[in-house]
Amino acid sequence: MSEVVVTKTLSALSDTDSRAPNFVPLHKTFVVKGTYPKELLAAWNAFNKTKGSENTSPTEYDSVTRHYIVMALGFGGVDLESYVLRSYNKAMSILLQVALALAVAELELEFEHRDLHWGNILICEEDVPEFIEYVVEGNEVRVRSHGVRVVIIDFTNSRIFKDGVVVYMDLSVDEVLFQGQGDPQFQVYRDMRAINGDDWSLYKPETNALWLDYLVDKLFNGIEGKRPKFAKKQRDEAVKKLAFTKECSSAADFLKQSLPLFTAFYGSDTNDLFS
Structure with missing residues (x-):
């Protein structure tokens, strides 16, 4: 939640009295629950294979009760x-x-x-x-x-x-x-x-x-x-x-x-x- 609040607040600096347009725009935020989509898992695996990821594989998360925050960024x-x-x-x-x-x-x-x-x-x-x-x-x-x-x-x-x-x-x-x-x-x-x-x-x-x-x-x-x-x-x-x-x-x-x-x-x- 702290990341969402910070991202939204910094995104707004592109259009305020003190202007800084270099922070990534946040368009919308969602909270979702359930099984990690197979299309996104395939994409994650492909990226990990070609470039390597420092993050935990989504396969290690509980597929039923896990909640995710999805941020649509510019x-x-x-x-x-x-x-x-x-x-x-x-x-x-x-x-x-x-x-x-x-x-x-x-x-x-x-x-x-x-x-x-x-x-x-x-x-x-x-x-x-x-x-x-x-x-x-x-x-x-x-x-x-x-x-x-x-x-x-x-x-x-x-x-x-x-x-x-x-x-x-x-x-x-x-x-x-x-x-x-x-x-x-x-x-x-x-x-x-x-x-x-x-x-x-x-x-x-x-x-x-x-x-x-x-x-x-x-x-x-x-x-x-x-x-x-x-x-x-x-x-x-x-x-x-x-x-x-x-x-x-x-x-x-x-x-x-x-x-x-x-x-x-x-x-x-x-x-x-x-x-």
Whole structure:
């Protein structure tokens, strides 16, 4: 239920006084009960065979009494992990779109994503406008898209403050989450826990800054065997210029500190941003 509430609330930010159009749209939610449909099971098995799934097979659920929540979501695109990044400008646009979306949600909802690895950042190239438009603390901001639009998904672990209530997932009960090794995302989980002392009800926007620092690494370094397809010199310079991300206290703080790098995105003169 917390995921449904968070998803619905963030979806609404595409059309509010504080605007952030990067959260996946939620069209409708259903609660269903009974046997898992054979067509969906076949699809799950096919996906698991070809790409591998980290989730439990639906065959392990009770087929009579199990309840499911079905969310009808908008089209998001391809996940950043699978996306072939061929342009420095696209990389910078993706970073700024994510940072702006997180900052708006912080300011409006005390939002923390808490699981923003590159599988939860989708890249859409269909019907992308020249500029992505935001409203941050009453200021209109336009970001040059360079042909890509970010869609942020999966709010299972997320936290918001809405109508006087903290909506969140208590990650302290999932010790396995903090035991992963290899990819930097697993260290981010441990760093988040160090920040909030394992009290996941608290608002600690530093966690969003941790994920932005992680995103900088993925956008400009990638992983072995999957590097971005633009000049290494550009990538190295970007990592150097964005090193301050490691010291940021929130996504909003990231935006303020990145002003020398991202041209005047708090003002109205943003037409040349990333041009």
